[in-house]
Structure formats: C-alpha cells, structure tokens
Amino acid sequence: MANINEVAKKAGVSVATVSRVLNSPNVVTPKTKAKVEDAINKLNYEPSMLGRNLRNSESRLLLVLVPSISNPFYIDIIKGIEQSALDQNYNILLCETDSNPEREEIYFDLVRKKMADGIISMDPAVNIDTLKELSKQYAIIQCSEYSEESDIPYVTIDNEEAAYRAVKHLIKLGHQEVALFNSNEKYLYARERKQGYMRALQEYGLPIHDEFIIMTDQLNFDSGIEATKRIMNLKDRPTAIFSVSDLLAVGALKEMNRTGVKVPEEMAIIGFDNIEFSNMTYPTLTTIAQPMYQLGTVAANMLIEKVNGGEVSNTILNHELLIREST
Amino acid sequence: MANINEVAKKAGVSVATVSRVLNSPNVVTPKTKAKVEDAINKLNYEPSMLGRNLRNSESRLLLVLVPSISNPFYIDIIKGIEQSALDQNYNILLCETDSNPEREEIYFDLVRKKMADGIISMDPAVNIDTLKELSKQYAIIQCSEYSEESDIPYVTIDNEEAAYRAVKHLIKLGHQEVALFNSNEKYLYARERKQGYMRALQEYGLPIHDEFIIMTDQLNFDSGIEATKRIMNLKDRPTAIFSVSDLLAVGALKEMNRTGVKVPEEMAIIGFDNIEFSNMTYPTLTTIAQPMYQLGTVAANMLIEKVNGGEVSNTILNHELLIREST
DNA sequence: TCCATCTGTGTAATCGTTTTCAATTAATAT
DNA sequence: ATATTAATTGAAAACGATTACACAGATGGA
Numbered sequence: 001m002a003n004i005n006e007v008a009k010k011a012g013v014s015v016a017t018v019s020r021v022l023n024s025p026n027v028v029t030p031k032t033k034a035k036v037e038d039a040i041n042k043l044n045y046e047p048s049m050l051g052r053n054l055r056n057s058e059s060r061l062l063l064v065l066v067p068s069i070s071n072p073f074y075i076d077i078i079k080g081i082e083q084s085a086l087d088q089n090y091n092i093l094l095c096e097t098d099s100n101p102e103r104e105e106i107y108f109d110l111v112r113k114k115m116a117d118g119i120i121s122m123d124p125a126v127n128i129d130t131l132k133e134l135s136k137q138y139a140i141i142q143c144s145e146y147s148e149e150s151d152i153p154y155v156t157i158d159n160e161e162a163a164y165r166a167v168k169h170l171i172k173l174g175h176q177e178v179a180l181f182n183s184n185e186k187y188l189y190a191r192e193r194k195q196g197y198m199r200a201l202q203e204y205g206l207p208i209h210d211e212f213i214i215m216t217d218q219l220n221f222d223s224g225i226e227a228t229k230r231i232m233n234l235k236d237r238p239t240a241i242f243s244v245s246d247l248l249a250v251g252a253l254k255e256m257n258r259t260g261v262k263v264p265e266e267m268a269i270i271g272f273d274n275i276e277f278s279n280m281t282y283p284t285l286t287t288i289a290q291p292m293y294q295l296g297t298v299a300a301n302m303l304i305e306k307v308n309g310g311e312v313s314n315t316i317l318n319h320e321l322l323i324r325e326s327t
Numbered sequence: 328m329a330n331i332n333e334v335a336k337k338a339g340v341s342v343a344t345v346s347r348v349l350n351s352p353n354v355v356t357p358k359t360k361a362k363v364e365d366a367i368n369k370l371n372y373e374p375s376m377l378g379r380n381l382r383n384s385e386s387r388l389l390l391v392l393v394p395s396i397s398n399p400f401y402i403d404i405i406k407g408i409e410q411s412a413l414d415q416n417y418n419i420l421l422c423e424t425d426s427n428p429e430r431e432e433i434y435f436d437l438v439r440k441k442m443a444d445g446i447i448s449m450d451p452a453v454n455i456d457t458l459k460e461l462s463k464q465y466a467i468i469q470c471s472e473y474s475e476e477s478d479i480p481y482v483t484i485d486n487e488e489a490a491y492r493a494v495k496h497l498i499k500l501g502h503q504e505v506a507l508f509n510s511n512e513k514y515l516y517a518r519e520r521k522q523g524y525m526r527a528l529q530e531y532g533l534p535i536h537d538e539f540i541i542m543t544d545q546l547n548f549d550s551g552i553e554a555t556k557r558i559m560n561l562k563d564r565p566t567a568i569f570s571v572s573d574l575l576a577v578g579a580l581k582e583m584n585r586t587g588v589k590v591p592e593e594m595a596i597i598g599f600d601n602i603e604f605s606n607m608t609y610p611t612l613t614t615i616a617q618p619m620y621q622l623g624t625v626a627a628n629m630l631i632e633k634v635n636g637g638e639v640s641n642t643i644l645n646h647e648l649l650i651r652e653s654t
Numbered sequence: 655t656c657c658a659t660c661t662g663t664g665t666a667a668t669c670g671t672t673t674t675c676a677a678t679t680a681a682t683a684t
Numbered sequence: 685a686t687a688t689t690a691a692t693t694g695a696a697a698a699c700g701a702t703t704a705c706a707c708a709g710a711t712g713g714a
C-alpha cells in the first residue's frame with residue numbers, strides 16, 4: 001500500500017514530480033517520467049482518491065435521488081446518468097428515498113458533508129423547500145419531475161402535450177368515454193397530464209366525467225388493479241383508459257385479463273413511459289414513450305456543467321406516441 | 328463553509344475538542360459541549376467527510392457490481408444491500424458492468440484507489456482472476472453467483488435443489504417432456520440448475536432430450552421468445568418449460584400468447600427468481616422464489632464485517648416454490 | 655562571453671479531519 | 685492543607701495527495 005512519498009523516494013525524485021507524471025505527463029522529461037513509472041510499477045502504487053479528493057475539495061460523486069428503483073421508468077434514466085457520469089470521470093451514488101423524509105435527509109447530508117458534488121433529483125415527493133435551500137449552495141438538477149417556482153434547472157418532457165396526444169389518439173379511434181388514471185395532483189406532472197387529457201376532450205366537445213378520473217397514491221401494479229376495479233364497478237363504464245404510468249396500465253391489463261374483458265375491443269388502454277415491460281404484456285401496451293436514457297444523459301451533463309461553475313438552461317425533450325396492441 | 332478550525336476558534340476551544348463533541352460527546356464536559364454546539368450552529372458547520380475519510384483511510388462506500396439493472400432480480404437485492412449499508416453508515420456505489428470488461432476495470436479501480444471499502448459482486452461474467460487477486464487485499468463478497476475454487480465468501484441459494492423441485496413439480500403434474508431454458512453453462516448456477524433438472528428427470532426414469540435443452544446468451548425477454556420459437560419448431564414438442572430466469576419465462580409466455588398456445592393447458596411454464604413482474608403476467612407465473620432482499624442484507628452485512636477485519640462464512644439461504652397459474 | 659528566457663524539478667504549504675501524548679484542572683483520599 | 689488519582693483539554697503529528705513559488709540548468713541571441 002505504497003503512497004506517493006515512497007514512490008518519490010524510490011524514483012529519486014520529489015513527490016511533486018510523481019504527481020506531475022500522473023496528472024500532466026507532458027511537462028516532465030521522458031527520462032524522469034520513465035524512472036517514476038518504473039517506481040510506480042515496482043511498488044504497485046495506486047494513487048489514493050481520498051488524498052486527492054481532500055486536496056481538490058471534490059468527491060467526484062453525483063447523488064441520484066429516486067423515489068423507487070422498482071419502477072423501471074427510472075432504470076433507463078439511471079443508465080443514461082451513469083454513462084454520462086463515467087465519461088466525465090464521475091460516479092453515481094444511487095439513493096432510493098422510498099418517499100421517506102428521513103432517508104432523504106441522510107442523502108442530503110451527503111452533499112452537505114461534501115461526500116457528493118451535486119444532486120439529480122427525480123423524486124416528485126422531494127422536500128422542495130430543502131431542495132431550494134440546498135440549491136443556493138450546491139449544484140442541483142431536477143429530472144422529469146420539477147418544481148415550477150424554484151429556479152433549479154430541470155430536464156423533462158412536455159407532459160401536457162403528451163397527454164393530449166394520448167387521449168386524442170383514443171378519441172380518434174372512436175372512444176367517447178375515456179378514463180384517466182392519474183397520480184396525486186400535488187405533483188406537477190399529474191396536473192399537466194390532466195390538463196392535456198381535458199384539452200383533448202374539450203377539443204372534441206366531449207364531456208368530462210369526474211367519476212372517470214381516478215387518483216392513485218402510487219404508480220404501481222396494485223394501484224392499477226385497484227383503479228380498474230373502481231372503473232369497472234361504475235354503471236356507465238368508459239371504453240378506454242389513459243393511464244399516466246405504464247405500471248398502472250399493466251395492472252389494468254391484468255385486471256381485464258382476469259375478468260375476461262377483451263383489450264382493446266371492449267376496453268382500450270394507453271400507458272405512459274414506455275418501460276421495457278410494456279412490450280412484454282399480453283396484449284402489448286400502447287404508450288407515450290419518454291426518452292428515458294436521454295433524460296439521464298442530459299441531466300448528468302447539466303449537473304456536471306453546474307458543478308464546474310457553468311450556467312445551464314432548462315431542457316424539454318421529445319416524446320413519442322407508440323401505438324401497439326392495446327388500442 | 329466553515330471548517331473545524333473556525334468552530335474551535337469561535338467556541339474558544341481546540342479542534343480536538345470540537346472533534347470530540349462530534350465523535351465521542353460523552354468525554355467532554357457539558358459546558359464546553361454547549362459552547363461548541365453553539366458555535367457549530369452559529370457557523371452552520373458541517374464536518375467534511377473528505378477530511379474525515381482521509382484521516383480514517385476509509386470511504387464508507389460499498390461497491391455493488393451488477394451485470395444489468397434492467398433485470399428486476401437485482402433490484403430487490405440492491406434494496407436489501409442499501410438498507411443494511413445505511414443502517415451501518417455506509418453508502419453504495421451501484422455499478423452496472425453490462426458484462427463489459429472495461430467498465431469492470433473502472434469499477435475495480437475505485438477500490439484500488441480507496442474510493443470504495445469493499446465489493447459485492449453479483450456479476451456471473453466477472454473476471455474471476457482479477458477478483459481473486461483483489462480479494463487478497465480488499466474485502467469482497469460474492470452474492471448469488473459465485474466461484475467454487477475461489478475462497479471469496481459468498482451468499483446464495485441451493486440452485487441444484489431449487490431446480491430439482493421445480494422440475495419435480497412439473498413431473499408430478501404429469502409432464503413427461505420438460506424443456507430447459509438455461510443460460511451459458513460456463514456459469515456455475517447454470518450448471519447446478521441443469522443438474523437439478525437432470526436429477527428430477529432421472530428420479531422418475533424420464534429420458535433426457537438434448538434438443539429440449541436450450542442455452543441462451545442473455546437472461547432477457549427477447550432470449551425467452553427466441554428459445555420458445557426453437558422449441559415450438561421441433562416436431563416432438565415438450566409439454567412444459569423450466570426456465571432458469573423469470574425474464575426468459577415471460578418471453579416464453581408472450582410467445583405462447585402470440586401464437587395462441589394455451590398456458591398451462593398446452594404448455595406449462597415455470598420460472599426462477601420471483602421478480603415482481605412474474606405476478607403481473609397473463610397468466611401469472613409459477614416460479615422459484617429467491618429471497619432477494621435477504622440476499623442483499625446478508626451480503627452487505629458480511630461485507631461490512633469483512634471490511635472491519637472480521638471473518639465471515641458462506642451462507643445458503645432458503646428458496647421456495649411458488650405455484651401460480653402457469654402450471 | 656554575458657544576459658535573458660525557458661524548462662524541468664524541488665520545497666513546503668495546504669485541504670479538514672482524528673488521535674496520541676502531554677499538560678492542566680478537578681476530584682478524592684489522607 | 686496536601687498528595688494522589690481521575691477527568692478534561694490542547695498541541696501537534698498524521699492521513700495522501702496537489703500546486704504556488706522558487707530555483708537551477710539549459711538554450712539562445714546579442
């Protein structure tokens with residue numbers, strides 16, 4: 001476990017020279033460089049990042065705050081972040097908050113204590129006041145979900161437009177009664193998607209049935225089943241469902257299969273996200289595809305730019321309507 | 328961005344005392360403690376982990392090496408690891424190798440450079456020679472997949488027995504022709520599960536058809552579809568499939584749905600892992616449930632024990648046959 | 655030949671903690 | 685009141701790198 005001093009001694013040079021061989025090899029004479037490299041090899045020296053990080057006051061670690069890694073939506077985003085981070089010599093600290101404020105505090109402390117150089121927040125349930133406070137001092141980017149009135153930079157898609165297109169697609173297929181499986185409207189994306197839903201209905205002069213709008217607490221499979229049961233118990237049922245998450249839609253699909261309702265003939269279903277699994281279901285799921293991987297790379301690049309003192313501006317990425325078997 | 332010196336000055340004590348207030352509050356007088364805490368609050372002081380880590384020569388970071396985070400099998404393991412780590416004041420560095428040796432090297436370098444205190448390896452395709460070499464100097468645990476001839480501690484399940492039970496279950500349902508969707512036999516778990524498969528067949532005096540044994544390169548949905556097509560093209564088809572991964576089985580299910588083959592009537596399918604999705608499919612998937620979360624917590628506890636110089640011994644956890652609709 | 659310039663290298667300070675050891679103060683026993 | 689012991693505190697040395705600054709030797713021009 002040699003350190004830079006031993007290498008310097010063995011090579012007969014100063015520690016400064018060893019450091020230079022490592023960090024700016026061009027300023028040092030080929031001859032001394034060779035001596036130093038020889039010593040490094042002989043001693044099996046590996047520079048310690050602990051010393052390096054302290055001296056440079058950086059950790060080269062990026063905090064990635066996710067509500068839950070069980071939702072595959074985040075998986076591709078994380079892959080994108082990881083790739084961008086790696087390309088720029090950063091690593092990621094993946095943190096699942098489970099929408100648990102205590103956990104969140106643990107993770108926030110990591111950046112306060114300099115264990116992380118910045119944060120990518122993807123948790124809609126994040127404590128936005130703390131986040132705003134932190135953003136005065138630390139580099140922070142919001143990815144996918146964001147807060148309007150904070151001036152924290154974000155990358156996302158046009159949720160209103162995406163929802164509008166999804167519902168328009170259903171209407172054009174002849175559906176007049178479209179249910180909405182939404183999440184809690186305290187989240188911006190939920191409000192925006194609902195607006196898109198309403199705009200489409202209004203544009204085609206269709207009435208809005210309040211009982212067709214189901215709010216679920218969580219975006220998961222079970223909530224999808226639950227919401228579907230409520231819809232199916234209505235005496236006037238809708239003929240199509242627009243779900244703001246593929247996981248909810250998969251739950252709906254499952255419930256249809258269980259009760260023998262034919263999809264898309266008796267009930268059309270459209271999801272949101274384009275998670276991998278949406279293509280594995282029976283029938284496959286029509287959905288709004290979000291550019292997850294790209295959301296990740298862009299978020300990471302923005303964050304690193306910000307860590308290095310640069311200015312970044314908000315980014316809206318493109319989405320896409322993916323028509324498959326469920327509509 | 329105050330440091331310990333400024334706090335000491337403001338409180339009128341030495342830095343040693345400040346450090347003690349933080350790390351062993353009981354040895355310092357209540358009065359001085361109050362002074363120090365007051366100064367800490369006034370200055371908004373947060374101790375830097377960079378300094379701390381250098382001094383303690385530790386990073387309190389655990390490297391988690393996963394082949395791919397797209398496979399939900401690893402998600403619950405990761406959750407378990409994270410919980411255990413957090414409980415003991417560690418954090419995890421999640422690293423997806425994508426079975427890419429270059430990436431793997433980047434991650435290995437993190438432990439060589441003291442950026443991580445230990446490794447939990449879950450990648451079957453890991454470079455075992457490098458891993459063995461590293462294990463002489465660093466704390467390493469293998470989780471789920473392991474190498475027999477290395478003396479790196481591991482936690483896993485009894486793969487042979489699990490496979491045996493799965494196939495026995497199919498046989499008891501009357502299936503005489505059982506296909507095996509396996510992964511490459513260079514992996515230990517693949518060899519063990521194949522052995523369990525053969526033991527069950529032999530025990531019931533059933534012949535082993537080589538053409539019923541399909542080896543797939545990857546454990547994903549597409550490979551499952553591919554393998555199913557090959558099986559269905561045989562003139563003598565099996566009546567049941569034992570797949571060593573739920574993802575493969577989901578692919579098989581999808582292909583059955585597409586071609587109108589009834590599951591389980593015309594083809595029974597049993598998976599392995601019990602990923603969340605296995606309960607969302609149509610029909611739901613019978614599977615061998617692995618204790619993923621527990622694999623994670625145990626692996627993390629073992630690793631931390633080892634990081635602290637303790638000795639750990641290999642652990643075999645229990646699995647369970649989960650009978651659902653696909654058999 | 656001499657001075658100016660450029661290159662390569664070394665010295666030592668610095669990043670922010672923890673901890674050993676010594677010194678001081680407080681507490682207890684005589 | 686004094687000697688002895690115990691409890692608090694402080695000074696200074698690590699931990700392992702990077703880098704500003706100074707210095708020496710080489711190069712080139714006049």
